[in-house]
Amino acid sequence: xxxxxxxxxxxxxxxxxxxxxxxxxxxxxxxxxxxxxxxxxxxxxxxxxxxxxxxxxxxxxxxxxxxxxxxxxxxxxxxxxxxxxxxxxxxxxxxxxxxxxxxxxxxxxxxxxxxxxxxxxxxxxxxxxxxxxxxxxxxxxxxxxxxxxxxxxxxxxxxxxxxxxxxxxxxxxxxxxxxxxxxxxxxxxxxxxxxxxxxxxxxxxxxxxxxxxxxxxxxxxxxxxxxxxxxxxxxxxxxxxxxxxxxxxxxxxxxxxxxxxxxxxxxxxxxxxxxxxxxxxxxxxxxxxxxxxxxxxxxxxxxxxxxxxxxxxxxxxxxxxxxxxxxxxxxxxxxxxxxxxxxxxxxxxxxxxxxxxxxxxxxxxxxxxxxxxxxxxxxxxxxxxxxxxxxxxxxxxxxxxxxxxxxxxxxxxxxxxxxxxxxxxxxxxxxxxxxxxxxxxxxxxxxxxxxxxxxxxxxxxxxxxxxxxxxxxxxxxxxxxxxxxxxxxxxxxxxxxxxxxxxxxxxxxxxxxxxxxxxxxxxxxxxxxxxxxxxxxxx
Numbered sequence: 001x002x003x004x005x006x007x008x009x010x011x012x013x014x015x016x017x018x019x020x021x022x023x024x025x026x027x028x029x030x031x032x033x034x035x036x037x038x039x040x041x042x043x044x045x046x047x048x049x050x051x052x053x054x055x056x057x058x059x060x061x062x063x064x065x066x067x068x069x070x071x072x073x074x075x076x077x078x079x080x081x082x083x084x085x086x087x088x089x090x091x092x093x094x095x096x097x098x099x100x101x102x103x104x105x106x107x108x109x110x111x112x113x114x115x116x117x118x119x120x121x122x123x124x125x126x127x128x129x130x131x132x133x134x135x136x137x138x139x140x141x142x143x144x145x146x147x148x149x150x151x152x153x154x155x156x157x158x159x160x161x162x163x164x165x166x167x168x169x170x171x172x173x174x175x176x177x178x179x180x181x182x183x184x185x186x187x188x189x190x191x192x193x194x195x196x197x198x199x200x201x202x203x204x205x206x207x208x209x210x211x212x213x214x215x216x217x218x219x220x221x222x223x224x225x226x227x228x229x230x231x232x233x234x235x236x237x238x239x240x241x242x243x244x245x246x247x248x249x250x251x252x253x254x255x256x257x258x259x260x261x262x263x264x265x266x267x268x269x270x271x272x273x274x275x276x277x278x279x280x281x282x283x284x285x286x287x288x289x290x291x292x293x294x295x296x297x298x299x300x301x302x303x304x305x306x307x308x309x310x311x312x313x314x315x316x317x318x319x320x321x322x323x324x325x326x327x328x329x330x331x332x333x334x335x336x337x338x339x340x341x342x343x344x345x346x347x348x349x350x351x352x353x354x355x356x357x358x359x360x361x362x363x364x365x366x367x368x369x370x371x372x373x374x375x376x377x378x379x380x381x382x383x384x385x386x387x388x389x390x391x392x393x394x395x396x397x398x399x400x401x402x403x404x405x406x407x408x409x410x411x412x413x414x415x416x417x418x419x420x421x422x423x424x425x426x427x428x429x430x431x432x433x434x435x436x437x438x439x440x441x442x443x444x445x446x447x448x449x450x451x452x453x454x455x456x457x458x459x460x461x462x463x464x465x466x467x468x469x470x471x472x473x474x475x476x477x478x479x480x481x482x483x484x485x486x487x488x489x490x491x492x493x494x495x496x497x498x499x500x501x502x503x504x505x506x507x508x509x510x511x512x513x514x515x516x517x518x519x520x521x522x523x524x525x526x527x528x529x530x531x532x533x534x535x536x537x538x539x
Contacts, residue, residue, distance in 0.1 A: 004274065005063050005133050006109035006126050007055040009117035010098035013228045014047040014087050016182040027083065030172035033070075036097055037104040047087040048094050049189065050230070051207040054275055055098045060133035063099045063108070064140045070100060070171065071141055071164050078174035080192065082185040091178055091185060092192045103144050108133040118226045125257040144168075202280045205296060212302040213310040217318070218282035220246035220311075221253070222275050234308030242308065245315035252326050252484070254278060261458035262346040265466050266483040267337040269326055271348030284354050284406075288361045289318050293406060321361045326484050330514040333360075333375070334485030336470070336478070338463055339383050344390040346459025351397055355409020362410075376516060378420035380477025385416060385426055387467060392428060396435040408435045475512040487513040 035042040048055070058066075069076055079093035090097060107113050110122055110130035137143075147165050155162040178185050190204070206215045216230050225243030232239065253270035270281050287295040305311050323329045326337075335341075341353040363371040375382075386393070393412070400408050412434040419426050432438070471480040480486055487510040 003059065003125075003129055003132075004056050005058050005060055005099075005102075005129055006114070007058070007063075007095070007098035007102055008227060009107070009109070009114040010055065010101045010105070011046055011048050011090060011094060013050050013052065014089070015050045015233075016084065016089070016186060027177050029175055031079065031175050032172050033100060033104065033168060037101050042088065045086075045088050046097075047089050049089050049091070049186070050228075051186065051189070051210050052090070052094055053203045053207065054227075055094055056275055058095050058099065060129065060136045063102065063133050064136040066096060066099045067103050067137055068140050071167055073167050073171065076173060078176045080176050080178060080188070082178040082180075082188075084182065089185065091189050096173075103137060103141075106134070106143065106145065108137075117228075118223075121224070121226050123257060200276050202276060202283065205299060206279060206283075209299050209302070211304040212299060213305045213314045214283055214286050214299045214302060216242075216305060216308075216311045217246075217286065217314045218279050220315070221249045221282055222278045224250035231308055231311060234311075238308035238312060241312055242315065245312070245319055249315070249319055249322055252322050253282075260346070260455045262462055265336070265338050265463075265470060266481070267342060267348075269322075269335075269337050269341055270353065271341070271350065277350075281350055281353070284350075285321075285357055286314060286318055288354065288358045288406075289314075289321050289365075291361070291365055293358075321357065321364050324360050324364060325356065326481065328485055328487070328510055330510055331372075332485050332510040333372070334473075334478075334481050334509040334511070336383075336481045338467060338470075339386055339479055342463070343394045344460055344463070345456040346463055347456065349394065349397075351402075351405035351409055354406045356413065358406055358410040359413055372511065372515070374421055375417055376476050376512065378417045380472075381420045382413075382416050383478050389428075389431055392431060393435070396432055396437055399437060400435055404436065411435075471507060473508045473512055474506050475508050475516055478509065480507055480509065482507065485510060489513045 031042065034040060036046065037043055066076070076096060077093070079097065080091040082089045082091050102108050102111075105111055105113055108130040110127045114122060114130075142161075142164075147161070147168055150161065150165055155165060178188050180188075190208075206218065209215050210230065219230050220242055223246075225246040229239065231242050234242070254268050254272075256266060256268065258264060258267060258272050270278065283295050283299060287293065287298045290298060292298045302310075324331055324333060325335050326332060327334075335356065340356050341348060343349050343352075359371075362368070397405055397408070412431065415430065415434040416426060419430060424430075467479070471482060472478065473480055474491075475489075486507050489506050489508045489512075491504050491506045
């Protein structure tokens with residue numbers, strides 16, 4: 001994910017309608033730093049609304065800058081709070097409060113609160129960003145505990161730190177209170193967030209539809225079933241199943257975390273993106289799995305999921321498609337992400353990814369076993385085309401309106417498989433026509449190459465070199481993504497006298513091993529040994 005500080009554990013979430021006990025707090029117009037941390041009465045009852053976005057949108061520099069502004073006595077916008085019968089809700093100022101509390105708790109996404117919140121499972125990139133943020137804050141301001149523990153003698157001997165100390169423990173944050181019921185408070189939230197730092201459209205869509213299966217499912221996958229449980233109102237068994245399905249799909253789609261420039265072929269299928277971008281992709285995946293391309297309309301037309309059954313079924317449907325793309329299930333094609341989902345510059349393309357998801361989802365939903373056979377027969381040559389013509393394909397996509405790109409990628413793959421099956425020549429015009437572009441490559445608006453070795457250039461150089469030496473499946477000739485998806489096969493089948501020794505072992509795609517072996521011969525691929533290539537049988 002992107003380099004943002006994960007502060008979601010600093011302030012718990014609660015449902016506006018949740019009424020556990022009456023809160024006895026005076027509506028003060030100010031809030032001191034010590035009141036938002038530790039065991040203070042305010043900290044005990046402080047909550048974010050369940051529709052508040054994840055507190056992970058600030059960079060390390062923004063967190064450090066906010067803390068610096070606080071200790072320097074600079075202006076910090078007022079917090080906007082609303083008091084229910086049970087809690088004090090932060091309507092505006094969640095990131096500001098979380099950054100200050102992170103400083104007090106020394107927890108920038110890797111401390112005690114976060115460790116508990118994420119069920120002892122904190123990703124390596126989150127820990128790295130937390131450590132970087134801590135260094136930034138301590139270089140710019142210092143550690144809160146150091147100021148807290150200063151003695152009178154130390155204060156006397158260091159006037160500069162004494163001034164900061166005085167500001168820290170005397171300064172108050174201004175508070176404005178929303179008067180009215182929960183509907184007024186929720187309406188105020190969306191009005192406030194339509195100004196200043198505007199909510200991302202996907203965030204707003206998910207927040208307004210937060211009780212629907214698409215929103216719950218997407219959030220569960222992004223955090224691998226950890227963090228705030230938007231599904232906590234469901235029965236324990238339903239919660240457990242949601243978390244298991246979410247964890248598996250997070251692993252298939254968004255792991256491992258990689259940095260640029262790319263130095264590995266083990267790339268995440270769904271890209272290394274921000275949580276918001278990951279949520280966007282997942283909503284699109286769900287939409288395609290259910291046979292539509294209108295994500296917003298599909299989500300809004302859903303009813304609320306009252307018991308978790310709709311979310312569970314959605315996650316099962318999406319897993320059936322995702323596990324066809326990657327993983328070690330018997331029907332997995334084991335598509336190599338560098339071939340299908342990344343540009344020649346090593347950038348993840350959501351349109352390439354979603355275009356392939358659409359093809360697989362359509363075939364799974366229609367139980368179209370023949371398409372998987374045709375794809376596997378054509379796969380070796382198809383991947384040579386996708387690798388060799390990747391620059392043309394991406395230049396072509398750049399000239400297509402974004403609303404059409406998913407369908408155009410889907411059409412391109414289908415047309416290429418059909419052309420290979422028929423033995424027709426694949427040239428630039430076929431590729432461009434499939435993308436809905438007429439004319440020749442010379443008519444494209446070309447993206448200029450940068451000067452010097454940028455991160456993209458370095459990634460491109462690695463990918464071009466690494467792909468040429470990548471392992472290939474001896475059955476279909478396609479590249480193997482051995483980390484995520486591989487099966488071990490007898491070169492000479494057991495029923496033909498083959499033994500389980502090293503000389504008779506070969507690495508293949510799971511689908512090729514289970515659905516192809518035992519049928520009639522596949523057309524030999526130049527990278528395979530020919531004698532072992534066999535045609536697809538029923539999956």
